[in-house]
Amino acid sequence: MESMRLRDLVLELLWPSFCQQCQRLGPPLCRNCYNSLEFYFSQLFHQEMQKRFPKVHADQILVCARLSGGLALLLKNFKYHNARNLAPFLALLLHRHLLIPEADYLTFIPLHPRKLRQRGYNQCQEIALTLGKLLRLPVLNLLERPKYLSAQARVKSQQARLERLEGAFTLTAGAKEKISGQRILLLDDVLTTGATLNQAASVLKLAGAREIIGLVVASKAK
Numbered sequence: 001m002e003s004m005r006l007r008d009l010v011l012e013l014l015w016p017s018f019c020q021q022c023q024r025l026g027p028p029l030c031r032n033c034y035n036s037l038e039f040y041f042s043q044l045f046h047q048e049m050q051k052r053f054p055k056v057h058a059d060q061i062l063v064c065a066r067l068s069g070g071l072a073l074l075l076k077n078f079k080y081h082n083a084r085n086l087a088p089f090l091a092l093l094l095h096r097h098l099l100i101p102e103a104d105y106l107t108f109i110p111l112h113p114r115k116l117r118q119r120g121y122n123q124c125q126e127i128a129l130t131l132g133k134l135l136r137l138p139v140l141n142l143l144e145r146p147k148y149l150s151a152q153a154r155v156k157s158q159q160a161r162l163e164r165l166e167g168a169f170t171l172t173a174g175a176k177e178k179i180s181g182q183r184i185l186l187l188d189d190v191l192t193t194g195a196t197l198n199q200a201a202s203v204l205k206l207a208g209a210r211e212i213i214g215l216v217v218a219s220k221a222k
């Protein structure tokens with residue numbers, strides 16, 4: 001119990017802000033709102049994905065919690081309201097609740113350069129940078145998005161979404177040599193259909209990655 005209190009104190013010192021859901025002063029989610037998060041007991045989304053795609057390229061897909069309540073708010077603010085400082089909290093959430101297997105590298109879903117300019121940061125990269133420190137793993141920028149995609153939220157049907165994702169990812173310069181034979185963690189913030197994660201995993205697999213393990217903060221999918 002002592003360590004719990006110490007951890008809370010550390011959280012408050014690290015984030016002298018307020019709860020994203022109830023505005024209480026303190027960490028990005030206060031104890032009450034944190035306790036109302038729905039963490040997945042079974043984090044394995046591979047079977048769910050198999051129902052949707054002819055081939056699932058990631059070997060495991062671990063999702064932390066349901067996209068609802070305080071977590072949905074937190075992720076929305078993190079993505080759209082210039083709240084880069086929420087990244088360490090989300091990284092800690094993944095580190096605490098996911099059973100993350102050993103791996104060689106950690107990488108993340110990239111943003112198209114135009115979106116990156118608009119937003120100022122890639123939310124997945126920000127989480128990955130802290131999570132990499134917690135896991136003591138190198139964080140590599142292995143993928144890029146050369147083709148501009150309009151906001152996914154506006155693309156209604158899954159078929160349309162899949163078509164838009166066709167060829168969405170390519171390898172960054174020098175990535176291929178690093179990928180070959182490696183077990184790689186691939187971080188995404190929100191899993192909707194899983195098309196994005198699947199496409200990114202397929203590019204890494206095609207480049208010779210031995211194993212891809214998707215790490216996702218939240219999903220509504222299950």
Ligand SMILES: [Zn+2]
Nearest residue numbers: 019022030033
């Ligand atoms: Zn709260």
